[in-house]
Amino acid sequence: MGKVAWGDAKILADFNYSVDVLTPKYNYLQHLPKYDQVDGVSVIRLPSFFQFGNAAIIPKLFWLLRKYDIYHLHYPFYGIGIFIMLAKIVWRKKLVIHYHMDNLANDWRRYIFQFYLYFLFPQLLKVADVIICHSLDYALNCRGSWWIKKWQYKLREVPNGVNINFYQPVSNDERFIVVTKQLLFVAALDRAHYFKGLEILINAVNKLISKNWHLNIVGNGDLINYYRTLVKTLNLDQKVTFFQNCDDEQLRRMYQSSYLTILPSISSAEAFGIVSIESLACATPVVTSNLPGVRSVVDDHVNGLLAKATDVEDLRSKIDYLIEHPKEAELLGKNGYHKIINMYSWQIIGQKLSKLYENMYH
Template sequence: MKIALVSDWYYPKVGGVASHMHNLALKLRERGNEVAIVTNYWKTGKEEELEKNGIELIKVEGVISPILSINLSFGINSSEELFEYLNDFDVIHSHHAFTPLALKAAKAGRKMGKATLLTTHSISFAHESKLWKALGLSFPVFSHYLKFPHCIISVSEASKSFIEHFTDTEIKVIPNGVDDKRFHPNWDKEELKEEYDIEGDVILYVSRMSYRKGPQVLLNAFSRLKEGTLIMVGPGELLPFLKAQAKFLGIDKRVRFLGYVPSNELPKLFGMADIFVLPSVTAEAFGIVILEAMASGVPVVATNVGGIPEIVRESQSGLLVPPSNETALKDAIEALLADKELRNKLGKNGRRAVERRYSWDVVSREVEETYEYVLSKLKH
C-alpha cells in the first residue's frame, strides 16, 4: 500500500500526535508499505531519519501560525489544492481531528476516491488552550469535515465518546503504541541511580510543565513524603513557578528539574524510576508516557481522568487517584514506596499488557488491517 500520514502537528511540534505519526510511519514502512508524512513547510528535525528509513517527507506550502503550529493558508484554501500532494497514494490517513491540514486532507482523500481515515488524539480542546480561543464554537465546520473519512480511529474509548458528538462516521478504537524494545525493564536500577548521583527511591514525572498536567499538585503531595527523589522531566510555561514552589516547600534539594530531555535519554530515566506519576487535572485522551512507564516495568500512579483509567485499570499496572487531590496522590505514592512486592507486581502487569496490546508491532498491524478493511469496502 501507498500511505500518506497527514497532520499540521508533526515535528518540530513536540507532542503525542507527532510521536504517534512518526512511530506509525516507521512501523508501516517496516511492514513493507510505501509511506509518506505530509506536513507543514518547515524544518522537522526528522529529515535524515525519514530518508534513511525510506519514508518520504512532503511539505505543504502555506503560512504557519507560530502559536498554534497550524497551516493558516489551509484554513482558507480549498481541499482540492491538496490533490497534487496526495494523488499518488492509496490511503490518506489524517491525524488530529481539529487542525486545517488534517481536515482538508480528509475531504481531499474522499473526493479523490482514496481510502480515507482520521485518527483523533484528543478528548476536548482543553479549555485553557490557545486553540480553543482561536477556533471558537465553530462546531458545524468540524461536523462538515468529519463526515468525509470512511473510518475514524480513536486512541481511547474516552476520545471515541468525544468525537461522536461531531460525526456519525464509523469509529474504531486503536490505542497509542509504545516501542517496547526501547522501553524495557531490563536496566540495572542501582547502576543508573549511581550514574545520576541519586540514592533511594526515584519518583518520575515526564510531561509538559503546564497546569493541566498537574505538576504543581505533585510537588505539594511530594512535600508531605519524608523520603525519595522526584525527577521532573519536560519543558513548559510553569517551570520557573514550579522551581520557586519547590524552594518554598523546602524540597528543592530532593527535586530535580531536568527540562527538555532528548528522546534517546528517556528509556534510562524510566529504567531508573521506582514509581511513575502522571497527575493530570483535566482530561487526557490517552497519555503515551504511561505506556512508556508500563513498558519499562514501572508501576504507575495517575489521575482518574479521560482515557487514563482505561489503560491503568485494564492492565492493573498502577493506582488511580482523583484529580487535584494532593492527599490521595501522596497516599498512593507512599503505599507503593512501602510495598516493593506490590510495585513489582504492578510493573510486571504493565509490561505484559504492553506486549499484548500496546506494542507498536501490535498497534501498527491493527492500523494496517483497518486500511485493508476500508480499501475492501471501496472495491465493492
C-alpha cells in the same frame, strides 16, 4: 501527537506500505530539507500560506493529495482539515480521521477550538471512512463524543504504541529495595501542557508522609521557572530535581531506574498518556488520574494506581501507599510490562492499522 504519527508511519512502512508524511515546514525548521527519507518513510515539508503555533494553512495540499490512496489525518491539526475534506470528496480517496485529544483553553483560543469542534469536526467525521481513537473509553467520553457517537459504526480502537525493544526492564533491578524511592514525572513544561498536572504533583509530594523519596521532573518549556519557584517556595529544593534536556536514551534510563512514574493529568486534554506505556514497558508502575482513556492503560491495583483528577490528597495517599509497599509496587510494574508486551508493541499496532486499511477496500 507527532510522536504517535511518526510511530504509525514507521510501522506501516515496515508492513510494506508506501508512506509519505506531509507536514508544514515550520519557521523553526527552515534548516531542514523539503524532502527527506527517514527509516523508510518519506517526509515532505510543505511551505504554508499562514502559520500560528502548530497550526498551518496549506492550500496546495489539496492538489498534492491527488496521488494518494489513503489520507490518514492525525487530528486536531488546525488549518488543513478543510483541504483534506475537499480532497476526499473531489479525488474520491479513503480518509482515516485519527482523533487524539480534546483541545482546551481558557483564553481566546477556546473560540477557535469550539468552532472546529462544532462545525469542521463533524463534517470531517461525516466524510471519513474510518475514525480511530486510542480507546473507546475516551472516544465515548471526550468533548467530541456526541459527534463520534453519531458515526460510531466507523469507530475503531487503535492505541498508541511503544518500542518494546528500546523501552524494556533492566536485569539486576534494585530500585524496589533501595531506601530512597525515585519518583518520575515526564512532560513538556509549557502552557499548552499545563493539563499534565505538575502543580498538583508538587503540592502532593509536599504532603507525603514518607520521607524516603526524590522527585525527578523531565521536561522544558515556558513554565519551568514557575515550577522551580513553586518547588523553592515549598522548601523542596533538596527533594526535587529538574532535567531540562533528556534524549531518548537518557529518558529510558530514567524510566528503568525509577521506582514509580506519576502522570497526574487534570482534564480530557489528556487522552492516553504515552508516558504510561513507556514506563510500564520498563516495568515501572504508574500512578495516574482516573480519566477516560488514561485509565484504559493503567488498571487500578493491577499495574498501577488511579487517583482522582485534581485531588492533591488522593494523589498523595496513592504515592505514599506504593512507597510503603515496595513488593506490591514491583508486582504492579511486572504486570504492566506484560500488558505492554501483549497490547501496545508497535508490531501489534502495525497489524491493527494494516487490517484496518485492508478492510476499507472490502
